[in-house]
Amino acid sequence: MRVSLDQDKCVASGQCVMAAPEVFDxxxxxxxxxxxxxxxxxxxxxxVRHASAVxxxxxxxxxx
Amino acid sequence: xxxxxxxIPPTALSEEPPEFPMPRASGCPFxxxxxxxERQREGALTRVRLWDGSxxxxxxxxxxxxxxxxxxxxxxxxxxxxxxSGAPVPPRGNSIxxxxxxxxxxxxxxxxxTAPFAVKRVNAMAPRIQRIVDELIDAMLAGPRxxxxxxxxxxxxxSMVICELLGVPYADHAFFxxxxxxxxxxxxxxxxxxxxxxxxxxxxxxxxGEKLRAPQDDLLSGLAERVGGGELTRREAAQMGVxxxxxxxxxxxxxxxxxxxxxxxxxxxxxxxxxTDDEKLVSGAVEELLRYLHITHSGRRxxxxxxxxxxxxxxRAGEGVILANDIGNRDPSAFPGDPDTLxxxxxxxxxxAFGYGAHQCLGQPLARLELRIVYGTLYRRxxxxxxxxxxxxxxxxHDGSVYxxxxxxxxx
Ligand code: HEM
Ligand code: SF4
Numbered sequence: 001m002r003v004s005l006d007q008d009k010c011v012a013s014g015q016c017v018m019a020a021p022e023v024f025d026x027x028x029x030x031x032x033x034x035x036x037x038x039x040x041x042x043x044x045x046x047x048v049r050h051a052s053a054v055x056x057x058x059x060x061x062x063x064x
Numbered sequence: 065x066x067x068x069x070x071x072i073p074p075t076a077l078s079e080e081p082p083e084f085p086m087p088r089a090s091g092c093p094f095x096x097x098x099x100x101x102e103r104q105r106e107g108a109l110t111r112v113r114l115w116d117g118s119x120x121x122x123x124x125x126x127x128x129x130x131x132x133x134x135x136x137x138x139x140x141x142x143x144x145x146x147x148x149s150g151a152p153v154p155p156r157g158n159s160i161x162x163x164x165x166x167x168x169x170x171x172x173x174x175x176x177x178t179a180p181f182a183v184k185r186v187n188a189m190a191p192r193i194q195r196i197v198d199e200l201i202d203a204m205l206a207g208p209r210x211x212x213x214x215x216x217x218x219x220x221x222x223s224m225v226i227c228e229l230l231g232v233p234y235a236d237h238a239f240f241x242x243x244x245x246x247x248x249x250x251x252x253x254x255x256x257x258x259x260x261x262x263x264x265x266x267x268x269x270x271x272x273g274e275k276l277r278a279p280q281d282d283l284l285s286g287l288a289e290r291v292g293g294g295e296l297t298r299r300e301a302a303q304m305g306v307x308x309x310x311x312x313x314x315x316x317x318x319x320x321x322x323x324x325x326x327x328x329x330x331x332x333x334x335x336x337x338x339x340t341d342d343e344k345l346v347s348g349a350v351e352e353l354l355r356y357l358h359i360t361h362s363g364r365r366x367x368x369x370x371x372x373x374x375x376x377x378x379x380r381a382g383e384g385v386i387l388a389n390d391i392g393n394r395d396p397s398a399f400p401g402d403p404d405t406l407x408x409x410x411x412x413x414x415x416x417a418f419g420y421g422a423h424q425c426l427g428q429p430l431a432r433l434e435l436r437i438v439y440g441t442l443y444r445r446x447x448x449x450x451x452x453x454x455x456x457x458x459x460x461x462h463d464g465s466v467y468x469x470x471x472x473x474x475x476x
Contacts (some may be wrong), residue, residue, distance in 0.1 A: 011171070011422050012178035014186075014429045019413070031178035031185075054414055056424035058134055 003044050003052075005035045009059040016055055027028035033059070035064040075290070077397060081119045084112035084386065085150075085250075085362060093350035094326055095404065095462050100124060100391040108375040110387065111383070120148035121377075122363075122386030126416065127389045128375050130182040132303060133421035137370045139166050140423055144367035148384030150465065154255045160247070160261065161307030167422060173276045173304060174426065176290060177179055180283050189225070193437050196224050201445050210452035210475040216318035218472070219313065222434055229430070230305065231282025232271060234258030245311045250362065259308070268305035272298060277442060283308070283400040292471070301461060308427075315359065316431050318461070318468030320438050324354045325472060326406060326452050329441070333408050338443040346440040349408035350432055353439075355415035358390040361467040389416045448476045 001051065012031030016024035023040045024033050040048050052060040086097035103110045104124035112122045121405045123129050132138055142153055160167075162173040168453050179185065203215045219241065225236040246252055246260035267283075275288035287301040296304075327334040337349050361385040372379040380387060394403040401410070418425035425431070443449060452473040459470040 011174065011424065012182065013418075013424045013426075014181070014183040015424075017183040018429070018432075025185065027180040028182075029179060030175050031182035032175075037434055050413070056134065056420045 001048065002039055004040075004063075005033055005036070005057040006061075007062055008031050011031045011057055013056050016051035016060060019051035020044055023048050024051060025047045028038060036064060065266055075419045079238070081113045083113040084122060088363045088462070091456070093455070093458070094322075094329075094406070096358070096361070096390040100388055101394070104391050104395065109377050110191070113122070114148055114384075116149075118146075118148065118384060120146070120386055123373075123385060124391050126392040126398035128415060129389060129392040130420050131373070132366070132372065133364060133387060133419060133423075134417075135168070135372065135421070137358065137372050138366035139369050140164055140170070140366055142164050142289065142365075144369070145212065146382040146384045147367040148365050150250055150362055152366070159303060160310070162305045163307055163311075163423060164328075165361040170422065175297065176287070177283065177304060178426065180286070181426050181429055183429045189229075189430075190433060190437065192228070193221075193225055193434055194441070197221060197437050197441050200447075205476075206447070210473045213324060213472040213474045214469065215319070215471075218324070219317040221309060221314035221438060222313040222319060225434060229283055229312070231280055231309060232305075232309060235238060236396050237409065240267070240309055241268065241313070241358055242316050247310060247312055248465045249463055250465050263319065264306045264309070265299075265302050268309070269298060269302040270412065272301055272305065282457070283362050287365070297359070311425075312427055312430070315427075316434050319353065319357065319435055319467050321472045322357050322359060322468045323435070324442065324449075324474075325451070325469060326353060326357060327439075328449070329455070330406050333406060333458060334443060337408060337439060338447060343436075343440075345408065346436055348410070348412070348433070349439055350435045351412040351415060352406065352408045352410050353435070354417035355393045356414040357467070358393045358415075358417050359467045360417070360419075360432065360465070361390050362465045363390075364423075379444045389419070392416050399460045446476050449474055450476065 010032045012026065014026060014034050017026055017041045023037050025036055026033055047060060052062045080101055086099050088095065088097050108123060108125040110122050110124065112120045113119050125134060125321040142149055162170045184332040200217050200220055204211055208448060223237050223241065224234055226374050243260040243264045247257055255298065263323065271284055272288050276292060279285040279288060283304055287304060290296050291298050293300050366385045368379045368383045370381050396403050418428045450474040459466045461470060
């Protein structure tokens with residue numbers, strides 16, 4: 001799985017951090033999401049799919 | 065959309081659009097108005113009639129609601145032609161912060177206050193919130209019975225929390241709670257609402273002045289610093305403060321009181337929640353209650369900027385759209401099984417109780433944390449908690465843009 005994140009779209013909702021804390025974090029200065037792993041571990045795959053599904057601005061793309 | 069039985073009968077479209085908002089069925093205080101369910105079965109889009117005679121679109125299904133809320137061709141600006149306002153539109157300049165603005169202005173202002181609402185920053189407040197909750201329960205247990213849970217607990221918890229975060233003195237709570245109540249009441253006059261908004265804006269402006277002179281470690285001081293640096297005007301900062309103050313306590317308070325009432329009416333689920341050590345069940349209950357109760361029951365409202373094709377219809381530029389997220393959160397294609405049943409074990413995390421798109425609730429990590437602590441503490445510490453009135457006697461907030469109960473008499 002490969003993940004990409006569009007930070008320009010991000011509205012800092014934190015949904016991805018709540019869904020997949022191993023893979024997403026937020027910047028200290030403005031809460032914009034950062035990607036911790038472009039190729040997440042197998043065990044985090046479901047959480048990442050969920051993060052992508054709940055991101056309110058469709059900023060998270062997953063390639064299987 | 066296989067979960068929706070039947071297709072649109074041709075007659076349904078030629079009918080007069082029904083009035084909106086619609087009344088709930090008596091005796092069903094947790095369920096959306098029944099006509100919304102009927103409309104949802106018929107199709108994703110329908111028309112409704114508002115107080116001013118306008119007939120905006122009403123979007124009833126989850127998938128179309130999410131698609132539209134994420135679509136930049138819809139505007140949240142209440143002054144746009146076609147915006148389906150619930151009441152006469154206030155004069156320009158008298159606004160509640162960025163919730164009614166579009167990007168790029170919305171994004172510019174929102175990003176100035178996103179950092180304090182980041183998940184980790186919010187979760188670091190857990191011990192403080194736990195203490196507030198415990199102390200309020202101590203005081204309640206030491207006081208007379210029955211007690212109004214709204215006044216003794218549901219309103220003070222989020223009010224105290226948002227006051228600390230913003231740097232607003234809690235001693236002023238009677239003032240800001242009263243004005244917030246007026247602003248979100250859908251039945252007050254435009255003059256009453258504007259006056260309340262003006263009072264709150266002046267109040268926040270005064271606080272910003274103090275923070276400019278003597279900054280502290282709170283959100284308003286952060287805004288004051290940006291005003292000092294020329295990044296935003298003092299008026300913009302005061303309006304943002306008003307938005308955060310209102311949104312930060314009214315909503316969560318209603319979720320605490322109405323959520324408690326819903327659990328008291330579902331004793332087996334209340335028992336499961338009270339007796340569990342599993343934090344996942346508590347956070348699952350938070351998501352399910354957010355979905356099931358959907359307290360922001362007036363719908364998200366938008367104006368169409370450019371024609372949009374969706375679900376076989378064309379939304380025209382200049383038309384209004386209301387996204388009825390209460391019925392969206394009961395859509396069987398998104399929440400299989402029986403979406404009208406409260407089930408704290410359901411995976412409800414994809415609900416739209418916080419909206420969706422660029423305006424999705426900024427305070428949701430905070431709201432979730434407060435609700436996890438409240439639902440995880442109150443029923444354990446007061447295991448015999450019970451309603452001290454008949455359901456039929458309770459004053460529900462049918463007249464508010466945020467649903468809930470005005471009073472909740474409880475005993476133990
Ligand atoms: C359970 C409690 C809450 C619920 C159900 C709730 C619900 C919502 C909803 C539905 C929206 C979307 C508005 C729209 O799309 O037009 C929203 C926006 C917002 N909420 Fe909340 N909210 C809650 C708690 C909070 C808290 C604790 C805060 C903290 C300050 C907050 C601050 C905001 C702000 C600032 C916005 C505007 C966001 C924007 O326009 O970008 N909310 N909320
Ligand atoms: S879910 Fe989307 S909008 Fe929210 S923080 Fe993550 S990337 Fe940003």
